[in-house]
Amino acid sequence: MTLMKSFLGAAAAVALTSGAALADPAIIFDLGGKFDKSFNEAAYNGAERWAAETGGSYRDVELQSDAQREQALRAFAEKGFNPIVMAGFSFGSALETVAADYPDTKFAIIDMVTPAPNVRSVVFNEHEGSFLAGVMAAMASEGDTVSFVGGMDIPLISKFACGYAQGVKSVKPDANVIVNMTGTTPAAWNDPVKGGELTKAQIGQGSEVVYAAAGGTGLGVLQTAKDEGILAIGVDSNQNYLQPGSMLTSMVKRVDNAVYEAFTAGEDLEAGIFVMGLANDGVGVAMDEYNADLVTPEMLAAVEDAKAKIISGEIVVHDYMSDESCPAY
Known part of the structure; x- marks a missing residue:
């Protein structure tokens, strides 16, 4: 039984307090669970790394619905966990309310800016890392069509898509980048069947490389790409x-580092906005034994060149969230 299921019942206080030391950190995972092999799991890995290195303990919760966000935050704050980390932008409104009620508790939210004196807001330059993924996709495809499958249709996910499209078109200006979102509710993060269907439709339109930024839904995208x-x-x-x-690469977002650093800071967590991008290794593209045969020296050189130019400012990757537009579409 998960902790969340426990403290949603009558034994809530007991479930949270048993064995909990004052000022242990805590983390709340977004919908899709901590083993989604994507965003939540990256956050989980950061917490586990902290625990392994320090011998410390922490508590976590896997949400079952949106309605539990504020309840989970309040339960942890009430029992003295500090800091409390949230994996995901959807905690924004609940945190704004709860942070004001617990001024002595430090909070860290990933992928959202919540202005409060006791909140660290960690945001990523996903568009920069996605640009590099786009460069690789364009170079790996024989034709001119690649695609993107997003999870929930929100500006943050369009930020991934737009950066990807810009990277593709920096190599092939006339390329066709097909962009589809899975849905408009949080269920879009955990629908691998729909992800697979969208991928098949994109392949029918000529896509040779698909980039998934869709949480658990992405597992269906990756499986379908392999099968097809x-x-x-x-x-x-x-x-x-x-x-x-069949995996060309992964656009790695160091959510694990954000969690690890927050847990390490503990009650001394510094509030404010923290930006993680190419310049501080907050995002990047993964190279390992699993994609070594697919990535050519020319691709690696192009990625390193683009990375250096983005960091120096020679290449400016448009941030979709700045004006909700994408010049590459």
Whole structure:
């Protein structure tokens, strides 16, 4: 039984307090669970790394519905966990309310800016890492069509898609980048069947490489790409191992570092906005034994060149969230 299921019942207080030391950190995972092999799992890996290195303990919760966000935050804050980390932008409104009620508790939210004196907001330059993935997709495809499958249709996911499209078109200006989102509710993060269906439709339109930024839904995308004989690009965690031989790369987002650093800071967690991008290894593309045969020296050189130019400012990757537009579409 998960902790969340326990404290949603009558034994809530007991479930949270048993064995809990004051000021242990805590983390709340978003919908899809901590073993989604993507965003949540990256956060989990950061917490586990902290525990392994320090011998410390922490508590976690896997949400079952949106309605539990504020309840989970309050339960942890009430019992003295500090800091409390949230994996996902959807905690924004609940955190804004709860942070004000617990000024002595430090909070860290990933993928959302919540202005409060006791909140660290960690955001990523996903568009920069996605640009590099786009460069690789364009170079790996024989034709001019590649694609993208997003999870929930929100500006944050369009930020991935737009950066990817810009990277593709930096190599092939006339390329066709097909972009589909899975849905408009949080269920879009955990629908691998729909992800597979969208991928098949994109392949029918000529896609040779598909990039998935869709949480658990992405697992269906990667599986379908493997089954249908095209290349895929994973996201957040390094997903290259999931489908060896068909994974071109993964756009790694170091959510693990964000969690690890917050846990390490503990009650001394510094509030404010922290940006993780190419310049501080917050994002990047994964290279390992699982994609070594697919990545040419020319691709590696192009990625390193683009990375250096983005960091120097010579290449400016448009941030979709700045104005909700994409010049590459």
